[in-house]
Amino acid sequence: MRHAREISTVWAKLFASLRPRGGTRQAQVRDTLVHAILSGMVPPTTPVPPTRALAAMLGVSRNTVSLAVQSLKDHGYVISRARSGMYVNPDILESHTSAGAPPSTSMAADLRWPRRFRSVPSAQRNITKPANWQAFRYPFIYGQFDNSLLPFADWRECEQQSVHLQAMRAWSRDYIDSDPEPLVEQIQQRLLPARGIWAARDEILVTAGAQMAIYLLSQLLVDRRSTVGIEDPCYPDARNNFALRARSVIALPIDQHGLRLGPDLAKCQYVFVTPSHQCPTTVTMPIDRRSELLEAAHTHDFVIFEDDHESELNFSGRPLPALKSLDSEGRVIYMGSLSKTLSHGLRIGYVVGPSELIRELRALRRLVMRHPPANNAHAAARFIAQGYHEAFIRRLNATFRTRRRLLLDALSELLPQFAVSSAIGGSAVWIRAPSGIDTDELALAAAAAGILIEPGSVFFAQAPKSCRHFRMGYSAIAESLIRDGVRELAKLVELTTLAKPLVKKAGGNVGRSSSTERRSLRRPGH
Numbered sequence: 035m036r037h038a039r040e041i042s043t044v045w046a047k048l049f050a051s052l053r054p055r056g057g058t059r060q061a062q063v064r065d066t067l068v069h070a071i072l073s074g075m076v077p078p079t080t081p082v083p084p085t086r087a088l089a090a091m092l093g094v095s096r097n098t099v100s101l102a103v104q105s106l107k108d109h110g111y112v113i114s115r116a117r118s119g120m121y122v123n124p125d126i127l128e129s130h131t132s133a134g135a136p137p138s139t140s141m142a143a144d145l146r147w148p149r150r151f152r153s154v155p156s157a158q159r160n161i162t163k164p165a166n167w168q169a170f171r172y173p174f175i176y177g178q179f180d181n182s183l184l185p186f187a188d189w190r191e192c193e194q195q196s197v198h199l200q201a202m203r204a205w206s207r208d209y210i211d212s213d214p215e216p217l218v219e220q221i222q223q224r225l226l227p228a229r230g231i232w233a234a235r236d237e238i239l240v241t242a243g244a245q246m247a248i249y250l251l252s253q254l255l256v257d258r259r260s261t262v263g264i265e266d267p268c269y270p271d272a273r274n275n276f277a278l279r280a281r282s283v284i285a286l287p288i289d290q291h292g293l294r295l296g297p298d299l300a301k302c303q304y305v306f307v308t309p310s311h312q313c314p315t316t317v318t319m320p321i322d323r324r325s326e327l328l329e330a331a332h333t334h335d336f337v338i339f340e341d342d343h344e345s346e347l348n349f350s351g352r353p354l355p356a357l358k359s360l361d362s363e364g365r366v367i368y369m370g371s372l373s374k375t376l377s378h379g380l381r382i383g384y385v386v387g388p389s390e391l392i393r394e395l396r397a398l399r400r401l402v403m404r405h406p407p408a409n410n411a412h413a414a415a416r417f418i419a420q421g422y423h424e425a426f427i428r429r430l431n432a433t434f435r436t437r438r439r440l441l442l443d444a445l446s447e448l449l450p451q452f453a454v455s456s457a458i459g460g461s462a463v464w465i466r467a468p469s470g471i472d473t474d475e476l477a478l479a480a481a482a483a484g485i486l487i488e489p490g491s492v493f494f495a496q497a498p499k500s501c502r503h504f505r506m507g508y509s510a511i512a513e514s515l516i517r518d519g520v521r522e523l524a525k526l527v528e529l530t531t532l533a534k535p536l537v538k539k540a541g542g543n544v545g546r547s548s549s550t551e552r553r554s555l556r557r558p559g560h
Contacts, residue, residue: 063099067111068111071112082122085099172511172515174519192416207408224418225370243382244373244385254398256304257281260304264283264306285495290456292307293305310356310459350458434460437508437513448517453465490505
């Protein structure tokens with residue numbers, strides 16, 4: 035009896051440990067049985083426990099277990115023996131390699147891995163976001179979405195259309211280095227014309243987000259002899275991509291109209307810009323400066339990488355045409371993305387440029403991943419073709435316009451000493467704190483109070499000793515929480531500014547937190 039109880043407990047614990055998020059009970063039981071078979075819990079000489087006993091062990095209905103066992107039988111995991119029950123199919127185990135004991139490391143060679151690295155990407159400064167951001171009461175975090183806004187029903191419909199037999203035959207093949215034609219067609223005929231861009235099919239390449247486009251361009255065009263200009267502050271992943279390849283990455287200052295045109299442009303072979311909504315300040319480059327930038331590119335013979343960052347999120351009416359649409363010489367390489375507005379997990383972007391450039395980018399992409407997942411591409415093509423994408427962007431603009439107004443009103447009333455960058459769209463605001471406030475420290479203290487803001491130091495080419503800038507996103511926070519979140523942040527600012535003189539008098543360190551303090555402050559409610 036004791037042995038039976040122990041077996042029952044083992045099955046119950048296994049079932050609980052393998053329980054996935056979502057999925058049916060039947061699927062969970064099936065996963066449990068597959069794991070038990072492949073891990074040797076049920077030897078081929080021992081019958082699989084009867085369905086009634088398994089149901090009792092797992093705490094589910096017998097019918098659920100029976101259906102799961104039948105599924106395993108249909109897929110060859112178990113076989114039936116007359117008057118003896120179900121047994122593990124030995125052929126399954128023959129094709130499954132057991133992990134066995136780990137090899138001894140007593141003779142392991144000292145390979146000195148750090149000396150072999152030609153670069154150290156992990157040492158670069160990157161944006162960090164807590165994986166548990168949803169646990170924070172006031173998530174003013176950029177780049178995440180309020181799930182209530184996502185068009186799940188529309189996307190599900192397009193996914194269902196994509197798994198019909200005929201559609202699956204179209205996307206399940208190996209595209210080698212080509213792109214799914216339906217998505218390229220929608221990019222060419224719907225997305226690009228909305229930005230004033232007309233391109234041939236061989237001038238478009240689908241990528242796994244705009245970030246992949248930046249990586250491919252840097253690998254193909256940039257080397258140690260290159261000089262790349264990039265906005266300062268800027269998108270850190272773009273800066274880091276170019277820094278891995280270029281001899282020199284020049285920080286080009288910005289103002290209230292985006293990239294400032296200065297003498298450093300003459301030193302560059304390539305210039306990276308985000309004119310629609312500058313990252314991270316969200317300011318928009320006006321049409322006259324765009325024309326001046328194109329004239330400078332002609333004069334100094336450099337190529338422009340245009341990341342059309344959040345161009346769809348525009349609250350002032352019709353957005354300005356893309357820089358690429360004004361380009362008559364082919365000097366602008368354009369990057370767009372569905373990920374920033376529809377879903378960051380979707381990872382669909384595209385790059386537009388001369389056909390000879392796209393041809394080489396396509397060959398380079400093949401070495402990285404052949405082509406992006408075609409099933410997502412087909413679903414996205416249907417989503418655009420059926421008008422769901424355009425309708426979603428309209429709803430998103432209406433919602434974000436409201437949230438931005440609520441955030442600006444709260445900041446103006448509760449933190450009037452903080453300066454907010456002007457913008458006509460986007461999904462975040464860029465803020466400068468008063469002198470004496472280090473926003474790295476403020477962000478850590480805010481996180482401990484359940485408020486997520488993003489300190490601005492990582493966006494600058496050279497990390498300042500004390501950064502006064504930070505970013506507050508409004509894409510992931512409910513409208514009803516915005517004012518309360520700013521109020522709590524204002525209380526924290528007041529406490530921080532009042533406490534600093536007291537700490538100084540006591541001889542304490544009022545600079546950056548220790549690593550231990552930083553780790554503890556990352557947990558909400560700590």
